Amino acid sequence: MAASRARSELTFPRPLTTVDLAIFAVDEESLQVLLVKRSHDTSAFADAWALPGGFVDVALDADLEQCALRKLREKTGVEAPYLEQVGSWGNGTRDPRGWSATHVYLALLGRARELLPGGNAAETRWFLVKGERVSVPLAFDHAEILKAAVSRLRAKVEYTSLPAFLMPGEFTLTELQHTYEIVLGRDLEKKAFRTRIMATDLVEEVPGRMRDGQGRPAQLYRLRSRKRPVFFARTFSGPRS
Amino acid sequence: MAASRARSELTFPRPLTTVDLAIFAVDEESLQVLLVKRSHDTSAFADAWALPGGFVDVALDADLEQCALRKLREKTGVEAPYLEQVGSWGNGTRDPRGWSATHVYLALLGRARELLPGGNAAETRWFLVKGERVSVPLAFDHAEILKAAVSRLRAKVEYTSLPAFLMPGEFTLTELQHTYEIVLGRDLEKKAFRTRIMATDLVEEVPGRMRDGQGRPAQLYRLRSRKRPVFFARTFSGPRS
DNA sequence: GTAATAGTGTCTATCAGACACTATGGT
DNA sequence: ACCATAGTGTCTGATAGACACTATTAC
Numbered sequence: 406m407a408a409s410r411a412r413s414e415l416t417f418p419r420p421l422t423t424v425d426l427a428i429f430a431v432d433e434e435s436l437q438v439l440l441v442k443r444s445h446d447t448s449a450f451a452d453a454w455a456l457p458g459g460f461v462d463v464a465l466d467a468d469l470e471q472c473a474l475r476k477l478r479e480k481t482g483v484e485a486p487y488l489e490q491v492g493s494w495g496n497g498t499r500d501p502r503g504w505s506a507t508h509v510y511l512a513l514l515g516r517a518r519e520l521l522p523g524g525n526a527a528e529t530r531w532f533l534v535k536g537e538r539v540s541v542p543l544a545f546d547h548a549e550i551l552k553a554a555v556s557r558l559r560a561k562v563e564y565t566s567l568p569a570f571l572m573p574g575e576f577t578l579t580e581l582q583h584t585y586e587i588v589l590g591r592d593l594e595k596k597a598f599r600t601r602i603m604a605t606d607l608v609e610e611v612p613g614r615m616r617d618g619q620g621r622p623a624q625l626y627r628l629r630s631r632k633r634p635v636f637f638a639r640t641f642s643g644p645r646s
Numbered sequence: 647m648a649a650s651r652a653r654s655e656l657t658f659p660r661p662l663t664t665v666d667l668a669i670f671a672v673d674e675e676s677l678q679v680l681l682v683k684r685s686h687d688t689s690a691f692a693d694a695w696a697l698p699g700g701f702v703d704v705a706l707d708a709d710l711e712q713c714a715l716r717k718l719r720e721k722t723g724v725e726a727p728y729l730e731q732v733g734s735w736g737n738g739t740r741d742p743r744g745w746s747a748t749h750v751y752l753a754l755l756g757r758a759r760e761l762l763p764g765g766n767a768a769e770t771r772w773f774l775v776k777g778e779r780v781s782v783p784l785a786f787d788h789a790e791i792l793k794a795a796v797s798r799l800r801a802k803v804e805y806t807s808l809p810a811f812l813m814p815g816e817f818t819l820t821e822l823q824h825t826y827e828i829v830l831g832r833d834l835e836k837k838a839f840r841t842r843i844m845a846t847d848l849v850e851e852v853p854g855r856m857r858d859g860q861g862r863p864a865q866l867y868r869l870r871s872r873k874r875p876v877f878f879a880r881t882f883s884g885p886r887s
Numbered sequence: 888g889t890a891a892t893a894g895t896g897t898c899t900a901t902c903a904g905a906c907a908c909t910a911t912g913g914t
Numbered sequence: 915a916c917c918a919t920a921g922t923g924t925c926t927g928a929t930a931g932a933c934a935c936t937a938t939t940a941c
Contacts, residue, residue: 417701419660422736422747460658461736463745468737493734493749495663495702496709504704506663506749508734564805579920596922597903604902620919621911639880639903820893837895838930845929861892862938880930 420495421505424472425458425547427491427554428481430514431571431587435533438551441480442528443544449501450544456551457529458507473510480529487513487570487632491554499546507545511554513570562588566607566635569628577616577623578602585641593641605635661736662746665713666699666788668732668795669722671755672812672828676774679792682721683769684785690742691785697792698770699748714751721770728754728811728873732795740787748786752795754811803829807848807876810869818857818864819843826882834882846876 428439440454457480466472470488477483488510495506532539537552561567568584582598602608608626615622669680681695698721707713711729718724729751736747773780778793802808809825823839843849849867856863 418704420663420702420704422661422663461661461745461747463659463661463738466738469734469747490733492731493710495749497704497707504702506702506710506747508736508747577920594904594906595920596905599921600902615912617912618919619913620917621913621921623920641903818893835931835933836893837932840894841929858939859892860940861890862894862940864893882930 418504421500421503422461423458423505423507424461424469424476425456425507425509425550426473426476426480426512427456427509427551428477428512428514429534429554429558429571430516430531431584432531434587436555436588437531438534438539438555439480440530440532440539440541440543442530453544454532454539454541455544456509456547461508469508470510473508473512477512481514483512483514486515487567487634491550491557494546494550507550509550509554511557513558513567515571515573559588559590561634563640564637566602566605566637569607569634570631572628575611575614575625575627577625578608579623580616581608581626589641598641601637605637607635659745662741662744663702664699664746664748665702665710665717666697666748666750666791667714667717667721667753668697668750668792669718669753669755670775670795670799670812671757671772672809672825673772675828677796677829678772679775679780679796680721681771681773681780681782681784683771694785695773695780695782696785697750697788702749710749711751714749714753718753722755724753724755727756728808728875732791732798735787735791748791750791750795752798754799754808756812756814800829800831802875804881805878807843807846807878810848810875811872813869816852816855816866816868818866819849820864821857822849822867830882839882842878846878848876 426439430437430439439457441457443450443453443455445451458476461469461472466475470490473488474484477486477488491509491511493506493508495504497504499505499507532541534551534555537555538548539551542548543551558567562585568588569581571584571588572581578599579595581602582593582595585598586592606629609629611625611627614625616625667680671678671680680698682698684691684694684696686692699717702710702713707716711731714729715725718727718729732750732752734747734749736745738745740746740748773782775792775796778796779789780792783789784792799808803826809829810822812825812829813822819840820836822843823834823836826839827833847870850870852866852868855866857866
């Protein structure tokens, strides 16, 4: 007992500790996730596509979230997106280098296109999310992790304003609805959607700013808060059968 | 670049890795959480109360959830309660022994009283949860972690059947409602509650089994599944103002 | 019978779905 | 004028809240 306690204090073998990110954005038509190609000269899953992430650096990272923000900055240059922890995955087999645990964060970006490459040498690319997967095999257990992150996002879209964090600075209500529809994978009814959004204080008009297009110009809105989502009392039930 | 990658592979300093549990039960009147008193001869928070948990043992634990189940078994003897990951907390200051990350699980037990001591030498006790805290100071950042676990539980109670996992094998609908009320901290309306529960397939009658009391005997029910909660389309809105 | 608790009938308020309608720009 | 898209009016249906009512036991 005392021996095992002494052993557990500091000499216990320590798992590898990493942080991984599921970074999402939308384009006109679909949900996308940012992946990086792993280096050619690594001992684990060389050349495979993976969620961006890596080891916690105990010298650099004050805490797990700071570590996630650092990795996000390195990959995208973005400073303060919506960031939420999804959970952690740890076992003895997910990494060939040893027992490892990863802390997974979900990030939502407002503009996919502008952010891309950054000076970082690693190959980085947006992949379309189909169902809960991408078209390439992923390193480690990242396919499972991506599936969980997409599920979390889809589940919360039903009763929160998460898709609002996928919008650029100014947007119309129709554009916001379209983003909801892309993430949910089904259509929503216009009037119900607008009533619901306007019943919260999620967005505010940008006075005088309109989006011109083929028809009547549309009022532009902006988010009141870039950090906290709004929760609805009901889910979107969707069109009736 | 190549140097830093080589360094990151296996020689990187590794954080301490632990799993902690917020184990909940209800008695007649209140929500309770199981705490353990830390050993007198440890270098971190000796003699303080803490959430049960400890280091991942890479030789014993196939994965994080197995580790949580092992610790739960050691503290309570319970094999298969409701178990859900709450998230992870990691930083350089939460443990005086070094940069550490803990993976936190929430467990719901059906019968508080029967389970208690077990052969384990460590002092173990149920504490009443008041608001989001207990009456004693907690080791590490466990006060913050407990707060998050209670918040998670309360939030999910609004739109899921989680409190059902706090019930014993057989129970009446009034008892289930009472458990909801204990966790939520407010009263619910009887008819609305029953309509809602019966609209799902959460519970089934135990044929012929009744609870006798001071008034009319009540039908006993049991859960259809001990693993998966049911999700409701709306939250409990509670009595109107 | 009364007290106590289980369980139901039914009205109302709220809000999402449906969908037709009006509003306002471009061409 | 006509098209396209923005945005609204309003009816219906589902369901939670309120609350009075009935049902079944012990005493």
